[in-house]
Amino acid sequence: MKLFTRQNRILTTILSKYNFSTAPKSVSSIQIKGQNFICDDYTNVTPKMISYLGRNLHLQKNNPLSIVRQRIVNYFYSSFTKRGHPAFSVYDNLSPIVTTKQNFDDLLIPTDHPSRAKSDCYYINRGTLLRAHMTAHQSELLRSGLDNFLMIGDVYRRDEIDSTHFPVFHQVDAVRSQRKEELFIGKPDLEIFEPSYDQENAHAYVNSIDDPMKQSCHTLEAAKLMEGQLKSHLIGLTKVLFGDDIKCRWVDAYFPFTHPSWELEIYYENNWLEVLGCGIVRNEILVNAGPSRNTIAYAFGLGLERLAMALYKIPDIRLMWSTDSGFVTQFENVDLNEDITYKPVSSYPQCTNDMSFWLPSHLTIDTFMSNDFYDLVRDVGGDIIEQVKLKDKFVHPKSKKHSLCYSIVYRHLERTLTQAEVNQVHKEIEKAVVDAYNVVIR
Template identity: 50%
Template sequence: MQRNMTFLCNFFRRVTFTRSLKQPETFVIRSICVLSSHAKEGREILFNLRTCRGESLQRLQCCNALAACVSNSRSYSASREPANKTITVCGKDFVRDRMTNVNAKILSHIGRALHRQKDHPLYHTKTRLLQCLHQRYQNRRGNPVFTVVEDLPPLVTVQQNFDQLLVPPDHVCRNKRDNYYVNRRHLLRAHTSAHQGDLLASGLDNFVIVGDVYRRDEIDAFHYPVFHQMEGVKLYTAEELLPEDAGTGGPRPQVLTGLPSTGACAPDTNAPQAAHTPQAVAALTTDLQQCLQAMATTLFGEKTQCRWVPAYFPFTQPSWELEVLLDGRWVEILGCGIVQQRILETAGVKAKVGWAFGLGLERWAMKLYDIPDIRIFWSRDSGFLSQFKFEDSNTLYKYKRVSAYPQCTNDISFWLPSAATFDSNDFYDLVRQVGGDIVEQVSLVDEFKHPKTGRTSHCYRIVYRHMEKTLTQEEVNVVHRAIAATATAELAVTVR
């Protein structure tokens, strides 16, 4: 018995729990104990402690105390090698390494495919956007030219997500703090652009990609670690893009200058690529902006005010963001630009130029249907889903709240192990993993540096609100203590 207790104290990893929806008074506490890397067995031991009613808080407090003991007995390293050597993603097993940071909570979203579920607001939003594209771009027979690809798995390689899109090796968007890595070679796609190179190489000239994407981000009503993107790419030959100069009888203008395509960006000037002729840039810009502005006014109303803002993306040059005036303020709704010629050449595309755009379906749907909280899209509640049960996606409708459940707000303050190793995104991700979708917001409300010790303290405000029931303060306190215990064990912070 003593040996077992010593084992638990030395190798306890974290405490999480899930609330049983069918048994409101029942909590499941999961204590994961991992053998050290030099242990012979090298296996993971999983304990499920099921507690009921009055005993739940006492047992959770015991686990919390155990977590605190473990935290004090070891130092935290964000880049340590995990003891559980493999992870399964999309039916494939991968060896973990120092880049692995994806967790079970995030992986549970794979396969939900909200954009393909009929009678879902994301499905209706996607359908309306596709209608705009299909009506605008048709071949001589009157058929849509865009191929729609919406069933690609979210597991991609670093090469697909970054290298093929000319993202510099030191670019901040590659950072572990912003992405969900399976290991150093694989991650969950951060954008649907990750499939652009492969689809271009397959011979497609006009395609739309729709899918779920994954990013580590702040926690509020407008951000969620999993959301859905729509990406469009359209290519043109010189004959398709530029009309023949019938007035002078001269040759048709060309789309390429013959200069090498370096893939370099000019974010300060947003200048055209040297490989593109001025005529091609002008024609592509006009076509792209007219198309996307028409999509915005079709969905949000003909009187919607729009403006174009220069932007920077490694895979397009020049680039823009489209902003619309909604409720008295300018809101960015998409990014776009002229595709880097080097990307096309790498994919084997010759003598063609093109444009691309990307948008977040949730952002459009929230404005279209007046949905106030991005978490609502993941609800399985029939009171929510039944509101969007209509055949025609063009039906005008405004979301009606099923019920406005009250918020519960708790603060947590802790001393950081060191400013160099602590990252707020790690804490946000931990809160999501432990608290799940009952966490509505997390914000840093105070930062203090002790004048004598030099230690830094953070205070975070966590707002809890269940989407389908009223939370009691006791229930929230249980979650809050579990977050504190897990942060102590995982991030080596000292709760104040």
């Protein structure tokens, strides 16, 4: 069968090239999108992840992600104009391969921040990775002289496996900048910056974020006016997407690259659901973008999958990748603002197999990286992996050996899987785990 021929080929590639807990042992470089990259001790990107590059679901006309993307773009095009033209420019085909400087350093993310961990990101090597957020492009676009822009694309994060999590998802990030004369129209006596802030020596200024209401460089008037605009614009977007009656609330948050920061939640199916994060851009980022950038800016980021799943009642995030006509035709040639409710094509049954194994002596239940295991399972099992759960941890009272048990749920989105098929894939995963980690299957 083609399915298992492909999986065997992937399995062979994985076992010959990758050790999931450390660096690749038998390869010195990998090729991604025509570029060669040197491997090192940080390399953990997998063949499966590389295969998703260039799919660009957010640009595929009949995909629900593309519909939501276009509705968001239309909102900003219609809400913000400059001399009769849209004030926001849109960048939706930026390369997902970025440097650690772009993804972390330019955004003031500390070197010890957990978001930099190998367990969270897909690293090509120490200096390069698959972007973990679209904000990775913020500084380069600011440096190019842009003030108002949307960044849209696929992002990559190592995560658990279930119906709402997938290692590839899609984000819209935005920045809106304003100068004094734009922010304080008709009020020339008001200022963006405090008198203590020396614009000529902005790099030397130590910008404090101790005040929960503003950054130390900003005046309270500037910070509060930007906050009001930001929240008003995003509430407006939310009502365009979900209707005027949607209940919303703001929650204080923390992001390294904005201050103050907030998350917006909507009341959805009897629960509060977070739909975006936002805040006032840290002034250091704007200063680093250029000496003449005496502006204040807000930024926000939202996930297209979360919005699409809520708007169209899509139960499984994997469906975004489906090419099945029963799924695709539900979003074909529809009006962008049409009220669509996804209708299941068919409900195929799950198959669940458990996997228990003893860890080698150098690993414990606390040091074993579950995200490494999830990547391996996904690479071998492909898209028939619906969920992986850590079911049990055990330490033998006498031998002190550590054991883990994972429950793996298999389900095909387009046909019924037989238990025999699932058992074959499960054995391939067991073999891959043994070879990668030197575990002993129980």
